Amino acid sequence: MPRFSVIVPAYKVQAYLSECLDSVLSQSYPDLELIAVDDCSPDACGAIIDEYAARDTRVRPVHLAANQGLGRARNAGMAEASGDYLVFLDSDDTLTPDALRAIADRLKESGEPDVLVYDYARTYWDGRTVRNQLAAPLTEQGPAPFRLEDRPGLLRVLMVAWNKAYRREFVEENGFGFPPGYYEDTPWTFPVLMTAESIATLDRVCVHYRQRRQGSILGTTSRSHFDLFEQYDRVFGYVEEHPELARWRPELFRRMIDHYATVFTKRGRLPRGSHGEFLCRARAHYRRYRVPGTRMRRRNILVRFGLHRTFRALQLASVVRRRTLKAAVKLARALRTGALRLHYRIQLRLPVRSDRAVFASGAGRGHGGDPGALEEAFRAHAPHVRTAWIARPEHQHTLPPGPRRLRPGTAAYWTALARSRFLVTDDDLDRGLRKRPGQLVIQTRQGTPLKHMGLDLQERPAAARGTDFAGLLRGVDQWDLVLSGNRHSTLVWERVLPGRYDTLEYGSPRNDVFQRATSADVARLRESLGIPEGAVAILYAPTFRDHLRTQRPLLDLERIARRLGPRFVILARPHPTRGGPLGTGTRIIDVAGHPSVQSLCLASDALLTDYSSIMFDYAGLDRPIVVHTEDWEAYAAARGTYFDLRAFPPGAVARSEDELIDIFATGHWRGSRSAQLRAAFRERFCPYDDGRAAERIVRHVVRGETDLPPVVPLAEREPVPSACTHSPLATVPQPSGPLPVTEGR
Structure with a gap:
């Protein structure tokens, strides 16, 4: 008896059927039978089903003599089912990777409930994936299993059959079946949920619900x-x-x-x-x-x-109201824009204030990065300069007390841009900015470059999609100073972003905190993130892949967490601008919304990444780094890189998920060879990150000093140690003999 009977009715979906069947048969949980029902489809669906049945004994084909419709086709599949649980899947939809394993685990955890409700995401023909917006009732907090009266909000989740797993004996005992018709899911789902004695939920996307351009029955x-x-x-x-x-x-x-x-x-x-x-x-x-x-x-x-006519009249009135309001809003915006332009022109005629500085990070994101560290250094070492921070409303809460808060597009914002002596940013400045004599634009950039940047992207169409290179260079022409953390960055920036600016190779201000933080700070951060005491925390921070339309995680974090066991937890940090969820689980902590990457680095015991520039920052902490290079050839070909990371890595190199698990399970992630690789990496990319980079910049730029604090040699630096340094969980026995090739070359 298989664990799951996956029932897939098929009718006129020959273009999508193979993808659907593959998503089932490729599941990491193989204990299933796939009952594919050919609803007398006039296209090749029946032949495709037979081909799959010939290749895989888990496929059980059912051919109906006449077209019965979706509901009765499902009934025909149920009549053949022998699994513990029934799972319905429409033939143009797909199961997400490892969905059945997650479902099986949740069924076991919740005591074999009658019904398990899981989440889905809509996938569009243009590559977009949008998760269900009404997923709140699927939270796994609280007792499980439960009855519907304990969580009546489940009735507001999409009433379909394919976002649930049903205990087959429960279905048979109550005689549930699908009626004919367009809306056959309605008289199935409501009675099933109301009758179930035990229900559980799984807060995980298990189905990708295809949104077809044309051909949808309900559309x-x-x-x-x-x-x-x-x-x-x-x-x-x-x-x-x-x-x-x-x-x-x-x-x-x-x-x-x-x-x-x-x-x-x-x-x-x-x-x-x-x-x-x-x-x-x-x-x-x-x-x-x-x-x-x-x-x-x-x-x-x-x-x-x-009231049919009344309804139509109200609809028409609503349309007229919306259009009138839209026109009024458009006019108001035009008037406001004109007024702000006039205000800015007036401010440009007033003197520049030498005691004013404006900071921004990530085009209006919160306080952080190099600009954030510099803003704090301005207040500490040049207190006569009043600082202001540009942040959109949703990020205003991240600002510390001290800097004035500026919202983009306001009169105060344009006043600050027009009259402040120092303009500090790691992103593009406002296109409407007119740099004046006496103003100093300090561009901090966003880390050490591994992937191609600037003009080098002209030869990388997948990565450069939509880039305005002429506009990019117009922005470069406004820069006076560019910060650099190492010689590699200096040489790259001056070549790919050519301009008349000067480079200050003083280190990365945002990494100063690694030398100043204390063990008490690390303990406080770990507690705030919910990291269990004594656990080894791995910060997983992958990069964005420009050549992929949809960003699918290359690593199965749930599987990795299971294999490594309870002594490890994973802090999952997707790309900050265009990444998606990386996984769920009791030992996976979602830190996507955390405002400070440096705080996450401090709280962790090791970094797991692929090609993200975070590795150059993390090396300054002198903690273990593991890089996953499974798709290196594809990434390097599409984006371009400045050196072969596999030949000069900051630590152990994993070329597959299994190698990665082995590196952590055997202790090679913190072995002597990894330490040697990290030392060479630090020497090349962290020569100035001694905790005083921001101070040197402020003393030189603002106070005009030339006798700056000397750089502390690498051997004398003492970055704060990780929490597991003295933990027994960190002392993993090392294998004897030569280290495996996964340690890097």
């Missing part, structure tokens, strides 16, 4: 949408047959009326001339199933009265 114009009335008759008929479920009538009534209003208002659903009839039937159902005292949304009240 077509047809009278088949009237099928909705018959399906809700079945739902309420089931409740009448089971009086113990009567308490659900108010919620079912609300869901029904909202469903009717949605179909009625969706353009392209109902044929021309049928809206009045639809609303009339909806009104009849309103009267038939109404529960006195049930609160309704305003738009649904119109269903009660069947």
Whole structure:
């Protein structure tokens, strides 16, 4: 008896069927049977199913003699099922990698519930992936399993069959089946959830729900949408047959009326001339199933009265109102823009203030990076200069007390840009900025470059997509000073971003904290992140891959965490601008929204990355680094790199996920060879990161000093140690004999 019976009905989906079947058969949890039902499809679906059955004994083909529709095709699949749990999957959708393993683990954790509800994400033809916006009821906090009355919010999650796993005996005991029709999921899902004695949830995307450009059944114009009335008759008929479920009538009534209003208002659903009839039937159902005292949304009240023309009139009035408001907003914006331009021109005629400095990081993101470290150094070593920080409203909370807060686009913002002596940023300045004589623009950049940057991207179309190189150079022409942490960065920036600026090779201000932090600071950060005491914390920070349309993680963090065991936890940090979730699990801590990368570095015991520039910062901490280079050839070909990371790595090199697990499991991640590689890497890329880089810059640029604090030699630096340095979990026995090749060359 297999653990899962995955039922896939197929009808006129030959272009998508193979991808669907592959997503099931390639699951890391192989204990399954795949029941593929050919619903008498006129295309090649039946032949494709037979080809898969010939290659894999887990595939059980079912061929129907006549087209039955989706619901009855699923019933035919259930009749052949022998697994513990039933999983339905539409033939143009796919299971996400390792979905069945995650489902199996959750079923075991929650005591074999009748139903397990998991999440999904919509995948669009243009490559976008958008997670379900109503995933809040799927949180795994609280007792499990539970009954529906404990979490009635589950009824607001999309009422479909394919986002749940069902215990087969529970389905058979209650005689559940799918009726014919367009909306066959409705009379299946509501009764199943209401009847289940035990329900559990899994807060993980397990299904990719394909949003087709054309061909979606529910998106077509047809009278088949009237099928909705018959399906809700079945739902309420089931409740009448089971009086113990009567308490659900108010919620079912609300869901029904909202469903009717949605179909009625969706353009392209109902044929021309049928809206009045639809609303009339909806009104009849309103009267038939109404529960006195049930609160309704305003738009649904119109269903009660069947006011077809009133509804249309209100819709037209709403459209007119929106267009009028849009025009008014557009006019107001134009007037505001004109007023701000005039204000800026006036400010440009006033003197530059030598005691003013403006800072920004990441085009309006929060306080941090090199600009953040420099802003603190300005206040410490040049207190006569008043500082201001540019941040969008959602990032204002990250600003410390001290700098003045500026919102982009305000009059105060343009005043500061026009009259401040120092303009400090690690990104592009506002395109409307007119740099004046007497102003000093300090460009800090965003780390040491491994991948190609600037003009080098002209030969990399995948990475340079949409880059305005002429605009880039216009911005470079405004720079006066560029900060550099090492000779490598200096040579790259001056070549790929040519300009008249001077380079200050003084170190990276943002890494000063690594030398100043204390063990107490590390302990406090780990506690705030929820890292268990004595655990080894791995910070996973991958880079963005320009050549991929969708950013799919190359590593299965859940599998890695399981293999390494409870002594390890993973801090998952996707790319800050365009990354997505990297994984979930009890030993995976999502730190995507954490405002400070340096704090995450301090809290961790080792860094796991691929080609991210964070490795150059982390090397200054003198803690272990492991690099994952599985797709090095593809990345280097698409983006271009300035040196072969595999030949000069900062630590152990893993060329596959299994090698990576082995490096951490055997202790080679912190072995002597890794330490030797890290020492050479630090010597090349961290020559000035001694904790006083920001001080040297402020003393030279603001105070005009030439006798600057000397750089502390590498051998004399004492960066704060990691929390696991003295932990017994960190002393992993080292294998005898030569180290494996995964340590790097």
